[in-house]
Amino acid sequence: MHSTRISRFLRSSGLLALLMTCSLAGAQSWPDKPIRMVVPFPAGGATDVVARLIAQEASSQLGQQIVVENKSGAGGTIGAGEAARAAPDGYTILLTTSSTHAISPHLFKSLPYDPASFTPIAHLADAASILLVTPSLPANSVQELIDLARQKPDELNYASSGNGTIPHLTCASFLARAGVSMTHVPYRGTGPGLNDLIAGNIQVLCDSLPTGLPHVRSGKARALAVTGPERSPLAPELPTVAESGLPGYSSVTWFGLYGPAGLPQDIAVKLNEVFTKSVHQPDVTKRLRDLGIEPAKAGSPRQFADMVSADSERWGRIITESNITIQ
Template sequence: MKLFAPLLLAASALLAPAAHAQGYPNKPIRLVVPFPAGGATDIFARAVSQKLGDRLGQSVVVDNKPGAGGTIGSDLAAKSAPDGYTLLLATSSTHSIGPSFGKTPYDPVADFTPIAYVGNAPSIMLVPNSAPARTVKEWVDYARKNPGRLNYASSGNGTVVHLGTEYFKAQANVFMVHIPYRGTALAIPDLVSGKVDVLFDSLPSGLPHVKEGRLRALGITSAKRSALLPDLPAIAESVPGYETVTWFGMYGPKGLPADIVARVNTAVNQALQDPDVKDRLARLGIEPAGGTPQQFAAMTTADRAKWKKIITERKLTMD
């Protein structure tokens, strides 16, 4: 019997991945969103979670864990068991920009398993209705005439909102004071009241406030105008070369079995092709992505390199 023990162990190892696939999932899956409810990442998660759950045969429960520019929820997901029952909806903030400053308690590559590139969205430049400017050019001129008197909100230090605004400051040659929040949704009341002068909020979460007349949009951060808002100029029309978008992607903790990665990746791709999901994302101004885990990993590697270059060349800081 001892002679066959090594063979039995080897056979068990070969069968282990198949066992993962056959048994997964057999209970609800937690999808950690490292930003508050009502923000772009939360909106995106809720837009796809039901269809994703339908394809996996289990409910996918969105769990908001905001704070520290998305690092609290991301670190929680990184330290979770690699069994596929805790997944993370990450963004440019959590896995490109924050790590480029060296300020995250996790390694965006070594501590995670990439699953799928879910989509991306531009941001819009929002100001209070009481703001004296009605165009990006007017706002830049006003800011230059009032150096140090204006402030801007962000979703936290090291987030894409923070860095995107710092990039705008550098490109437009203006100065503003940074006021970080735990998420852009929490900054909206202060922006509406005029306590904050400007916010570059993601299109999905910022657009409803514009449509409801609570805030004024001056421009969009994509290189060209959006089909969703054809009358809203691209900021690049007034500030040449300026462009930022937020990407969204799904990760598991490091060591997530390959068969579980493949199962979730397939379900995500199928959910993104669902007509209802595609229609909802289009109305939110979100462009669905999809693809393989390898393609997702390559995209994030390039994105980190881009932001690292901007941070270094512009001498941008976390303050």
């Protein structure tokens, strides 16, 4: 009887070792075919440009092509839902932004995915906005704008690209932190809002740096500050909102990489290493900064998850306190 138990143990141990060997071999052989990168926003937009730029470098490091697929619609939720339902084998990944994982869960009553139904991989980059005012407005600093808004509650208008969009939330969080109120005027994109700002029909707008700066330098708009935690290399002369009278204020759009839930940890770690290295390649970093996008500091998948959790909590609070809804 004793020898029988020993024999069974040896057979089961051998099977376990075989399974472990097969698993290790599978992990070591990944990737052995092209990887699909889902981008839940339209081709040509900022997220698409970031995805294609980083994917090109990551492809060369992995030795397999990364094919970018745009699955846009419903504020990025359609593409995110498709990525969430993919097999967790490392051959489908999602490059997305704050919109799908930190903002949409607080705006939509239902989503085609659970924000927790993903494997966090890497925080890749951040994009701050620029706080613009129409040149005729008697405000040459953040503090002067706050003072003016305090004197004229709801009389100043601020534009956005629509209810619940990042430009809307960036301004809403600014107003909440400053304790003042303005009237929100949503547009179909920031372009029409910027045109109305230049014409003097709108007083305030939070826009992307590459879009807003040419109008600032031509004198058609006035820049007061950038919304990120640090000054931008594109406009180092501009202070941050935080150093201009609102300590602690920061609003950026982050870009990050996810896999479906259940993605093997070794693959997640490998993707983290490859994409972090890719985004910090000198030529990639330069091209990102030319777009007003700053590569994120290297961090683990867990650190990325913790950052998104804190960002989601912050946006949820702003959305609730400012009574922001999708109309």
